[in-house]
Amino acid sequence: MTARPPGPVFGIARRERIMEALRRTGAVTVRDLAVELGVTEITIRRDITALADRGLVTRVHGGATLRSALDTSIARNPDAAGPALYRIGMVVPSLSYYWPQIVNGTRAAATAARVQLVLRGASYDPADQRRQIAALLESGVHGLLVAPEVSGSAGLAILTWLDALSVPVVLVERRAPHSAALRRLEWVSTDHDFGAKMAVHHLYEQGHRRIGLALARDSPTAPQLRRGWEQALLQLGLDTDVVTATLLDIEEATEREARFGEIVSTCRDTGTTALIVHADPQAILFGNYCADHGIDIPRDLAIVAYDDEVAENGTPPISALRPAKEYVGRLALETMMTRLREGSSRPIQRTVVLPELEVRASSIAQRTG
Amino acid sequence: MTARPPGPVFGIARRERIMEALRRTGAVTVRDLAVELGVTEITIRRDITALADRGLVTRVHGGATLRSALDTSIARNPDAAGPALYRIGMVVPSLSYYWPQIVNGTRAAATAARVQLVLRGASYDPADQRRQIAALLESGVHGLLVAPEVSGSAGLAILTWLDALSVPVVLVERRAPHSAALRRLEWVSTDHDFGAKMAVHHLYEQGHRRIGLALARDSPTAPQLRRGWEQALLQLGLDTDVVTATLLDIEEATEREARFGEIVSTCRDTGTTALIVHADPQAILFGNYCADHGIDIPRDLAIVAYDDEVAENGTPPISALRPAKEYVGRLALETMMTRLREGSSRPIQRTVVLPELEVRASSIAQRTG
DNA sequence: AACGAATCGATCAGAAACGAACAGGGTCGT
DNA sequence: ACGACCCTGTTCGTTTCTGATCGATTCGTT
Known part of the structure; x- marks a missing residue:
C-alpha cells in the first residue's frame, strides 16, 4: 500500500501498520494482516499481544480492535489520562x-x-x-x-x-x-491543482501527448483538477481542445457503461492516449470496462487515477495520486x-x-x- | 545514488549518512549500512546505539527506523539535552x-x-x-x-x-x-498578494474609489503586490487604467523628489485619492514630500504603506501592512x-x-x- | 448440549542479530 | 618516544525474531 522508497520492514514497522489499519477500520483480523504483511499468523498474534500489553489495542478472538472501554486489562493508556x-x-x-x-x-x-x-x-x-x-x-x-x-x-x-x-x-x-x-x-x-499537474507531467514523460481528463460530477475537487490539468497542458504546449473531458457518476451501471463507451470512442476520435480519471473507484470500473472491450491498459490507453483508496487493486494496478x-x-x-x-x-x-x-x-x- | 567522493569516512560523517539514508527510506538495516559505508556491522550497531541514545532513531533488531511513535524509550524530547x-x-x-x-x-x-x-x-x-x-x-x-x-x-x-x-x-x-x-x-x-488586497479593501472602505500603487523597483515582492492590487480592483469593480502605478527608488534625493512630483501630479490628473506605497521608508519620504507641498494626508491623499518597519514614525503616522x-x-x-x-x-x-x-x-x- | 472448524499459545528449532571482551591501529599531549 | 585514549574489528557465547508443530481453547452451528 504505502510504496515508500524501498526500505526494510522491521517488526516495529509492522506494528505501526497494524495500528494504522486499526485506526482506519476499527478492527483487524489476524489472517488478513498475515497475508497483507507477508508473515505467518503467529507473528501477527505476537505483535497484537505486544500492543495489547501496552494498552494500545484490545485483543479479541481472531484479531484485535481499538482499545475498548470494556477492556479491563491493567495497562491503561497513560497518554489518555487526564481531562x-x-x-x-x-x-x-x-x-x-x-x-x-x-x-x-x-x-x-x-x-x-x-x-x-x-x-x-x-x-x-x-x-x-x-x-x-x-x-x-x-x-x-x-x-x-x-x-x-x-x-x-x-x-x-x-x-x-x-x-x-x-x-x-x-x-x-x-x-x-x-x-x-x-x-x-x-x-x-x-x-489538487498541483496533483493534476503531476499526473499530466508523469504521462508526458511516458510519451503521451494527448492527455484527457474525466472528472467526477459534483465534486468540490473537480474544478481544481481541471485548472491544474489545463495549466499543465499549456505549460507543456499540448493541445487542450482535442482531448476528451467528461463527467462521470458512479451510480447506475448501464448509464455508466454508456458513458464509458462515449469516453473511449472520444479518445479514439481525438487521438487521446492517456486519461486522468477522477476518483479511483471510477478508474477501476473504467479499467474493467476497457478490459471487457479489448482495450489494453496501458498500451492502448494509459490511466492515472486521482485519489488512491482502491486503485492498487485494479487489473492492472492503477497509477494514482494519493492525497495525504x-x-x-x-x-x-x-x-x-x-x-x-x-x-x-x-x-x-x-x-x-x-x-x-x-x-x-x-x-x-x-x-x- | 548518492555518489560520495572517495575518502575516509569518519564517525560523525558516518552517522550523518545513516540519518540521511533514514530520512530517505524510513528504515535501514545494519548489514546494508555496513556494506555501503565499508565498516563492520558492530560499528554500525554502535552508531545506531549512539543515535538512539539521543532519541534520533528507534533501534530495532536488525537495524534502525526513524523515531517511531511506538518507541517508548526514555529520551522523549530529542531537543532537550546534549549538543x-x-x-x-x-x-x-x-x-x-x-x-x-x-x-x-x-x-x-x-x-x-x-x-x-x-x-x-x-x-x-x-x-x-x-x-x-x-x-x-x-x-x-x-x-x-x-x-x-x-x-x-x-x-x-x-x-x-x-x-x-x-x-x-x-x-x-x-x-x-x-x-x-x-x-x-x-x-x-x-x-503579499493578499496583503495588497487588504490594503485596497481598507481604502475602499474609507470611501476611496481610485486607488493607486507605487512599487519599489527591483523588489521580488513587487509583482505579487501588483497582482493582488489588480485583482482587488477587479473584484471591487474599480478602474485600473486611470490610477497611477509607478516605480520608486530610495537613492538620489533630487531624482526621488522629481519622481514624487510626477506621482502627485498623476494622482491629480487621474483623480486618484489613495495610494499604496511599497516599502514604508519610501512612504515616509513621500509623506514628507506631500507635507512640504501642501498636500494634506489623508485628506487630499490617503496612504497605506506596504511593510511596517518605520511607518509608525511618519507625520502623520502611516497605515501599513505588516508581514509577520x-x-x-x-x-x-x-x-x-x-x-x-x-x-x-x-x-x-x-x-x-x-x-x-x-x-x-x-x-x-x-x-x- | 455437542460437534467440527477455527483460533490460540506453549514449546521447540534455526537463522540471524546482538553485545561483551579483547586486540590492533591510529591520534594526541607531554 | 611514550603512554593514554578513542575508534574499529574479531571472536564467540547469548539473545531475539520468526516459523512449525501440536494439543488446548474458543466459536458458531446444528
Whole structure:
C-alpha cells in the first residue's frame, strides 16, 4: 500500500501498520494482516499481544480492535489520562468516502494532544452543513474544523459566516477564495491543482501527448483538477481542445457503461492516449470496462487515477495520486491547537500539502521496438 | 545514488549518512549500512546505539527506523539535552532591510530547538546566491533555509537545483512557480498578494474609489503586490487604467523628489485619492514630500504603506501592512525540523502567512460634513 | 448440549542479530 | 618516544525474531 522508497520492514514497522489499519477500520483480523504483511499468523498474534500489553489495542478472538472501554486489562493508556483541555468540533461532508482517513488523522492527533474531538457528518448541502456547524457551536466548542461548501454564493455565505465566528476556524481540505474579506480563516488542504499537474507531467514523460481528463460530477475537487490539468497542458504546449473531458457518476451501471463507451470512442476520435480519471473507484470500473472491450491498459490507453483508496487493486494496478489525507487531518488539528494556545497574536496561516504520485502498471510506457 | 567522493569516512560523517539514508527510506538495516559505508556491522550497531541514545532513531533488531511513535524509550524530547544535533544553513539576500527580523525569528526558534543556525548574507544576484548556498552545502549542513531569486530563467535554474539537492530545502518568504517539476521544495512565505488586497479593501472602505500603487523597483515582492492590487480592483469593480502605478527608488534625493512630483501630479490628473506605497521608508519620504507641498494626508491623499518597519514614525503616522516576519522565520525553521525528524515519508508542505493591517492616521477618512 | 472448524499459545528449532571482551591501529599531549 | 585514549574489528557465547508443530481453547452451528 504505502510504496515508500524501498526500505526494510522491521517488526516495529509492522506494528505501526497494524495500528494504522486499526485506526482506519476499527478492527483487524489476524489472517488478513498475515497475508497483507507477508508473515505467518503467529507473528501477527505476537505483535497484537505486544500492543495489547501496552494498552494500545484490545485483543479479541481472531484479531484485535481499538482499545475498548470494556477492556479491563491493567495497562491503561497513560497518554489518555487526564481531562481533555479543549473541545474541538469537526464537520465533514461525508463519512463514507475520502473523509474517514482525514478524520482518522485528526483523531489520532487529537488523542495525542488530549483534545476532545466532536465529529459531525453533514452532506454536501450548504444548508445542512450550516445546521451541523451551528449545532456544534451551541454545544460549546473551542474551535471548529470544517470542510464546507466553498463555491457559489452559498459557499461564500458560509465562509463569510465562519470568518466572523468568535471561535477559531480551520478549513480542512478546502480553500476559501482569495478574497480580502476573508482574512481570519485558516486552512490546511491538499494542493489538487498541483496533483493534476503531476499526473499530466508523469504521462508526458511516458510519451503521451494527448492527455484527457474525466472528472467526477459534483465534486468540490473537480474544478481544481481541471485548472491544474489545463495549466499543465499549456505549460507543456499540448493541445487542450482535442482531448476528451467528461463527467462521470458512479451510480447506475448501464448509464455508466454508456458513458464509458462515449469516453473511449472520444479518445479514439481525438487521438487521446492517456486519461486522468477522477476518483479511483471510477478508474477501476473504467479499467474493467476497457478490459471487457479489448482495450489494453496501458498500451492502448494509459490511466492515472486521482485519489488512491482502491486503485492498487485494479487489473492492472492503477497509477494514482494519493492525497495525504491522514496528514491533512493531523496538520489541521495542529494548526488549531497552536491557534488556541497562542491566540490572535499569531498571524493567519494557510497550508497546502502535496499529494504523492504512486506509479503502477496502468501508466507505464510499454517497452516496444 | 548518492555518489560520495572517495575518502575516509569518519564517525560523525558516518552517522550523518545513516540519518540521511533514514530520512530517505524510513528504515535501514545494519548489514546494508555496513556494506555501503565499508565498516563492520558492530560499528554500525554502535552508531545506531549512539543515535538512539539521543532519541534520533528507534533501534530495532536488525537495524534502525526513524523515531517511531511506538518507541517508548526514555529520551522523549530529542531537543532537550546534549549538543546541537543539527546544523542548518540560511541564506538571505540582504542583512540590512527586511531580513533581520526574519533571521531573528528563525534564530529564536533555532535556539529553542537547539539547532545551530549558520547564516549567510548574499545579494539579490542569483549567481551570488548560488555561491553562498554551495559554500554552505560544502561546509556540511543538514538543511537549507533559502530566499533565492525565483523569477526569470536564473530563478528557475536555482529552484530546480535546490529541488534536487539531497538535503531538505525550505524557501523563506519565497514561493516557487507552480510547476510540477518542482515537487520537493517546501516554503513559508507571507501572502503579499493578499496583503495588497487588504490594503485596497481598507481604502475602499474609507470611501476611496481610485486607488493607486507605487512599487519599489527591483523588489521580488513587487509583482505579487501588483497582482493582488489588480485583482482587488477587479473584484471591487474599480478602474485600473486611470490610477497611477509607478516605480520608486530610495537613492538620489533630487531624482526621488522629481519622481514624487510626477506621482502627485498623476494622482491629480487621474483623480486618484489613495495610494499604496511599497516599502514604508519610501512612504515616509513621500509623506514628507506631500507635507512640504501642501498636500494634506489623508485628506487630499490617503496612504497605506506596504511593510511596517518605520511607518509608525511618519507625520502623520502611516497605515501599513505588516508581514509577520519573525513568525515566517520561526515557521520556516519548524518546518525544517519536522522534515529532518520525519524524513521523506512526510508530505511536502507549503504555507502562506497573512500580513496584518495596521491602521493609522494616514488612511482614515476625515469626518466632514 | 455437542460437534467440527477455527483460533490460540506453549514449546521447540534455526537463522540471524546482538553485545561483551579483547586486540590492533591510529591520534594526541607531554 | 611514550603512554593514554578513542575508534574499529574479531571472536564467540547469548539473545531475539520468526516459523512449525501440536494439543488446548474458543466459536458458531446444528
